[in-house]
Amino acid sequence: MASTGASSEKTSVQVALRIRPLTEEDVRTLPPRFQRQVLSTPPQAPNQVIVSGEKKQSYNFDHVFNQETSQSEIFEKAVLKLIDKFIEGYNVTILAYGQTSSGKTYTMGTSDSSKIPADQKGIVPRAMRSLFDIINSPQYKSRKFQIKVSFIEIYNEDLIDLLGEGEGPQVTIREDSKGHILWSGLQEIKVNSADEVMGHLSRGSSNRQVGATDMNQKSSRSHAIFSVTMIQHKFMSNTGGGSRSMTPEIPELKSGIRPPSRSSSRLSNKRSDDGSGEWTSVTSKFHFVDLAGSERLKKTGTVGDRVKEGISINSGLLALGNVISALGDISKAKQITHIPYRDSKLTRLLQDSLGGNAQTLMIACVSGAEYNLDETVNTLKYANRARNIKNSAFVNQEEVEMKLKHSELLML
Numbered sequence: 003m004a005s006t007g008a009s010s011e012k013t014s015v016q017v018a019l020r021i022r023p024l025t026e027e028d029v030r031t032l033p034p035r036f037q038r039q040v041l042s043t044p045p046q047a048p049n050q051v052i053v054s055g056e057k058k059q060s061y062n063f064d065h066v067f068n069q070e071t072s073q074s075e076i077f078e079k080a081v082l083k084l085i086d087k088f089i090e091g092y093n094v095t096i097l098a099y100g101q102t103s104s105g106k107t108y109t110m111g112t113s114d115s116s117k118i119p120a121d122q123k124g125i126v127p128r129a130m131r132s133l134f135d136i137i138n139s140p141q142y143k144s145r146k147f148q149i150k151v152s153f154i155e156i157y158n159e160d161l162i163d164l165l166g167e168g169e170g171p172q173v174t175i176r177e178d179s180k181g182h183i184l185w186s187g188l189q190e191i192k193v194n195s196a197d198e199v200m201g202h203l204s205r206g207s208s209n210r211q212v213g214a215t216d217m218n219q220k221s222s223r224s225h226a227i228f229s230v231t232m233i234q235h236k237f238m239s240n241t242g243g244g245s246r247s248m249t250p251e252i253p254e255l256k257s258g259i260r261p262p263s264r265s266s267s268r269l270s271n272k273r274s275d276d277g278s279g280e281w282t283s284v285t286s287k288f289h290f291v292d293l294a295g296s297e298r299l300k301k302t303g304t305v306g307d308r309v310k311e312g313i314s315i316n317s318g319l320l321a322l323g324n325v326i327s328a329l330g331d332i333s334k335a336k337q338i339t340h341i342p343y344r345d346s347k348l349t350r351l352l353q354d355s356l357g358g359n360a361q362t363l364m365i366a367c368v369s370g371a372e373y374n375l376d377e378t379v380n381t382l383k384y385a386n387r388a389r390n391i392k393n394s395a396f397v398n399q400e401e402v403e404m405k406l407k408h409s410e411l412l413m414l
């Protein structure tokens with residue numbers, strides 16, 4: 003897809019840290035000494051976190067959300083501006099990273115249901131309400147929107163379509179001639195409201211669990227990507243002062259977005275005040291990624307005795323770490339290094355979101371309890387490296403029609 007007249011924005015991957023409070027289960031199962039909080043956020047440096055201990059190691063992020071931060075505050079401070087970017091036509095990705103039970107699903111809201119109270123709702127339901135409120139507002143009356151959702155799970159390097167019914171086609175990843183990553187074979191379902199989106203999200207989430215032989219094990223070892231693709235068609239009239247969106251309502255086009263073909267030369271030279279202009283379509287994708295638990299070691303055995311059983315780190319997360327390192331090195335050394343996107347399905351699917359055409363936010367989720375100290379420090383280091391990644395995002399805009407009078411369109 004061509005980017006016409008749109009400038010590319012160099013942006014760093016934004017990283018937010020979210021420290022979850024002790025859960026009821028922590029309080030019930032952890033000995034008090036392991037419940038001690040080891041992270042603090044200095045009031046004079048709100049984007050910094052300090053790990054207590056001899057070294058008092060500190061890490062800086064774009065946002066630090068402590069145990070008291072509400073779901074709505076996270077949404078307003080870190081996510082709302084990305085919805086504006088999405089509507090402008092940029093690809094957006096939000097990734098939740100962290101060890102099992104650190105709050106990834108809670109923060110993202112990927113297991114949403116009607117039972118979850120409004121103040122506990124995570125990012126996806128809030129983002130969808132906000133998106134539909136904006137595009138249904140009078141300001142966007144002149145545009146036509148098509149929105150589709152898909153939901154994919156990566157488990158043991160298999161791609162599973164969580165919205166597919168029965169034996170569907172195999173999901174594959176390919177790259178087009180321009181280097182864009184295309185996912186094919188995946189069900190993409192048209193939606194018209196936030197409620198419809200949430201219905202598909204909860205159906206997909208339940209499919210994620212039904213297939214599990216060991217539910218917890220699987221949900222913490224698999225990655226899930228919920229994607230929203232939006233195509234917006236807008237008529238840009240050639241007014242004297244340049245292009246602008248028309249205010250009259252856009253008619254329902256009979257065959258997709260392309261009106262019957264006409265001679266462009268006949269219409270292209272029309273003066274601005276006769277309603278001539280051109281149709282453009284802007285496509286943007288929003289990926290909400292709930293990553294597998296990042297723990298290297300699984301805590302087992304009697305509570306508190308810290309018996310650990312070694313398990314191999316999830317290959318997707320390992321590859322993601324290597325991609326993050328390589329991209330971080332490029333930013334530092336300003337030289338081309340091989341980026342190992344092909345080492346896993348996860349990094350291949352997210353190639354555009356990491357060092358490519360997307361505005362990306364990583365939310366690193368941690369528990370502040372002493373019991374989780376090792377994993378928390380691993381997450382802080384991993385997430386901190388991601389801040390070095392520079393993306394180059396542009397609006398995915400395409401002219402879909404040659405010059406055409408708006409009045410002619412209205413008669414179609």
Ligand SMILES: Nc1ncnc2c1ncn2[C@@H]1O[C@H](COP(=O)(O)OP(=O)(O)OP(=O)(O)O)[C@@H](O)[C@H]1O
Nearest residue numbers: 022023025101102103104105106107108221222295
């Ligand atoms: N900020 C928070 N405030 C209150 N409760 C939270 C918060 N974050 C997480 N929790 C609770 O902690 C528990 C674990 O959270 P969650 O299921 O989101 O973890 P996860 O990182 O997605 O785990 P997994 O990788 O195993 O899927 C849940 O009971 C959740 O409700």
